[in-house]
Amino acid sequence: MSNTTSDDSLITTEVQADSNDDRAASAAETAVAARDLNVYYGDERAIDDVTMEIPEKRVTALIGPSGCGKSTFLRCINRMNDMIEICRVDGDVEFGGKNVYDTDVDPVALRRKIGMVFQKPNPFPKSIRDNVAYGLKIQGFDGDVDKRVEESLKGAALWDEVKDQLDSSGLELSGGQQQRLCIARAIAPDPEVILMDEPTSALDPVAASKIEDLIDDLAEQYTVIIVTHNMQQAARISDRTAVFLTGGELVEYDDTAKIFEDPEEQRVEDYITGKFG
Numbered sequence: 445m446s447n448t449t450s451d452d453s454l455i456t457t458e459v460q461a462d463s464n465d466d467r468a469a470s471a472a473e474t475a476v477a478a479r480d481l482n483v484y485y486g487d488e489r490a491i492d493d494v495t496m497e498i499p500e501k502r503v504t505a506l507i508g509p510s511g512c513g514k515s516t517f518l519r520c521i522n523r524m525n526d527m528i529e530i531c532r533v534d535g536d537v538e539f540g541g542k543n544v545y546d547t548d549v550d551p552v553a554l555r556r557k558i559g560m561v562f563q564k565p566n567p568f569p570k571s572i573r574d575n576v577a578y579g580l581k582i583q584g585f586d587g588d589v590d591k592r593v594e595e596s597l598k599g600a601a602l603w604d605e606v607k608d609q610l611d612s613s614g615l616e617l618s619g620g621q622q623q624r625l626c627i628a629r630a631i632a633p634d635p636e637v638i639l640m641d642e643p644t645s646a647l648d649p650v651a652a653s654k655i656e657d658l659i660d661d662l663a664e665q666y667t668v669i670i671v672t673h674n675m676q677q678a679a680r681i682s683d684r685t686a687v688f689l690t691g692g693e694l695v696e697y698d699d700t701a702k703i704f705e706d707p708e709e710q711r712v713e714d715y716i717t718g719k720f721g
């Protein structure tokens with residue numbers, strides 16, 4: 445599968461020291477940038493003037509205590525907050541050199557380029573094949589659907605386990621397999637960015653570990669932005685970490701090793717060492 449960026453297509457406490465290091469050390473283009481981003485639910489501000497650049501083909505973790513705005517920030521990136529009536533967004537989220545909140549951006553086209561995986565695996569009550577092919581059909585994909593389904597299931601490290609049961613229901617799979625099916629569904633439309641909102645918190649440790657390995661592989665090809673409550677997970681799998689604290693303030697954003705080993709901000713150190721949050 446190829447990745448392309450085209451503005452036009454939008455219109456209508458242990459840091460892992462192996463593979464992440466190579467990625468973290470090399471320069472990366474910016475995939476997504478928030479500029480002066482404020483988000484409100486009614487009168488309540490959930491994101492407080494956040495500016496940050498998220499690098500391409502890296503894993504960026506968003507961490508912080510409950511209610512600090514991590515999910516709200518994530519949902520801004522592919523405009524999932526549009527679905528929440530009382531939510532108002534001020535400022536820019538740039539993707540492919542364009543503000544995704546520009547009036548000529550089609551949110552459905554945007555979400556093909558910026559896919560999303562949720563906390564609870566949510567396959568459709570359809571066959572494994574149809575789960576993966578769903579987005580392709582909606583977008584009027586005129587290529588080889590079976591080939592793309594196979595590539596996507598391989599990309600989600602699920603193919604070997606399901607290749608002989610593609611017509612079985614996705615709901616018959618285990619929780620971890622269902623989550624990898626959801627990842628296959630997210631990558632089938634050939635996105636550039638994958639947003640993950642606590643993708644392992646509903647899974648047992650073995651299934652969670654498989655997803656962590658998969659996230660590392662996905663970053664070879666995609667930009668991965670993950671919300672996690674699990675600081676060890678952030679330390680293990682991410683290249684960059686953004687720490688949000690109460691009120692939607694982005695307090696510190698840096699290489700993951702720096703955040704976990706030598707943060708600039710006392711509040712971040714206190715949070716990471718469990719003094720609050």
Ligand SMILES: Nc1ncnc2c1ncn2[C@@H]1O[C@H](COP(=O)(O)OP(=O)(O)OP(=O)(O)O)[C@@H](O)[C@H]1O
Pocket residue numbers: 485490508509510511512513514515516517528530
């Ligand atoms: N749909 C909504 N309507 C009203 N307020 C909301 C809505 N979603 C979130 N909020 C509020 O916005 C703030 C940030 O919430 P958000 O879910 O983004 O935080 P979070 O850091 O992801 O929390 P958690 O880790 O518990 O999921 C909270 O005060 C929350 O109550």
